[in-house]
Amino acid sequence: MMAERFSGPYSPDPQSARGTVPPVSPPPRTRPSRAGRAGWLGLAAAPFLLSAFFQTPALLATHLAAAGCLILAARVTREGIRAAEAYEARAVARRPALPRKILGAGLTGLGLALGAFDPSALPANPFLFAAMGFFLHLAAFGPDPLRDKGAEGIDTFQRDRAARIVTEAEGYLRGMSDAIARANDPRLTRRVEAFQTSARDMAARIEADPRDLTAARKYLGVYLMGARDATARFADLWSHNRDASARAAWEQLLADLEAGFARQSQALLSDSRADMDLEIDVLRDRLRRDGVTVKET
Numbered sequence: 001m002m003a004e005r006f007s008g009p010y011s012p013d014p015q016s017a018r019g020t021v022p023p024v025s026p027p028p029r030t031r032p033s034r035a036g037r038a039g040w041l042g043l044a045a046a047p048f049l050l051s052a053f054f055q056t057p058a059l060l061a062t063h064l065a066a067a068g069c070l071i072l073a074a075r076v077t078r079e080g081i082r083a084a085e086a087y088e089a090r091a092v093a094r095r096p097a098l099p100r101k102i103l104g105a106g107l108t109g110l111g112l113a114l115g116a117f118d119p120s121a122l123p124a125n126p127f128l129f130a131a132m133g134f135f136l137h138l139a140a141f142g143p144d145p146l147r148d149k150g151a152e153g154i155d156t157f158q159r160d161r162a163a164r165i166v167t168e169a170e171g172y173l174r175g176m177s178d179a180i181a182r183a184n185d186p187r188l189t190r191r192v193e194a195f196q197t198s199a200r201d202m203a204a205r206i207e208a209d210p211r212d213l214t215a216a217r218k219y220l221g222v223y224l225m226g227a228r229d230a231t232a233r234f235a236d237l238w239s240h241n242r243d244a245s246a247r248a249a250w251e252q253l254l255a256d257l258e259a260g261f262a263r264q265s266q267a268l269l270s271d272s273r274a275d276m277d278l279e280i281d282v283l284r285d286r287l288r289r290d291g292v293t294v295k296e297t
Contacts, residue, residue: 035081038141041108042074048115062114069111077104077141087145090204094163099144101137109134165217166203172224173199179232182239188247192231195254199224202261227257 045067052063080100087093113130173196180192199220206216234250237243 034085035078038074038078038081038104040074041077041104041137042071044108045070045111048111059118062117066111066113066115069107069114073104073107073111073137076100076107077137080104080144081141084142084145087149090149090166093145093149094160095145095147095149099146101141101144104141105134105137108137161217162206165206165220168217169199169203169220169224172228175228176224176231179228179235181235183235184239188235188238191251191254195227195258198258198261199227223257223261227254230254 048063048067048070052060052067055063077100080096080103083096083100087096109130109132112133113126116126116129118125176192176196177189180188183189203220206220230250230253234246237246
């Protein structure tokens with residue numbers, strides 16, 4: 001296991017000595033995804049798979065079908081939990097098109113009903129197991145969001161465009177995380193996470209109040225594409241040559257990008273299109289000086 005370098009106010013750190021970048025506070029902790037819990041649901045299929053081949057042909061078929069329903073229910077429920085978490089994380093969100101957790105509850109009930117089927121037992125048994133599986137599933141994982149959130153007074157077309165901008169921004173941020181992972185340096189990872197917090201705050205403001213989405217998409221494209229590409233170039237360099245000056249330049253670039261965001265976040269939500277275009281041109285020049293070429297978005 002790789003040891004993390006100790007750092008503090010009196011530790012030797014070339015970057016700290018330069019004094020050009022303020023100390024990075026760790027980003028707020030986020031709750032881990034609950035989607036992994038749905039995997040336990042698939043284990044309920046094991047008894048039916050093991051016992052199926054010791055049954056009559058009719059019960060063999062029902063037990064295999066029961067196992068298939070439970071395995072599918074686990075997969076559908078996992079996706080439903082992820083969709084619900086993405087819904088909860090956004091100030092403005094549309095309800096999932098397919099209520100996967102409710103569908104998973106139905107598949108769980110169906111699987112248990114098929115597994116409980118026995119011609120020699122009471123006919124009501126499958127229905128009792130189906131009801132029990134359905135309601136216990138909802139109690140464990142909850143229902144899906146069934147209505148849009150924070151979308152009052154916002155045109156549906158504009159809301160969907162804002163959602164696509166946020167999704168595109170998340171893609172750039174994931175690219176930054178993938179790139180900095182190659183550097184294998186926990187402090188640099190925390191620096192990227194702090195930058196991502198600022199960028200996600202910007203995206204949330206745009207999603208909550210989508211006005212000039214063309215300017216917003218253009219600015220975010222330049223801002224985040226440049227940050228991603230600069231991070232990828234720096235990570236490749238840092239993994240081969242621990243150049244303190246390259247690290248200082250990269251951290252200063254992120255600091256400058258964050259400062260630009262602080263100045264222009266309100267302009268994204270106003271009608272100041274001329275100021276925004278000027279800021280985009282300045283941002284392109286800043287990135288070009290650092291050797292990062294950003295394509296037109």
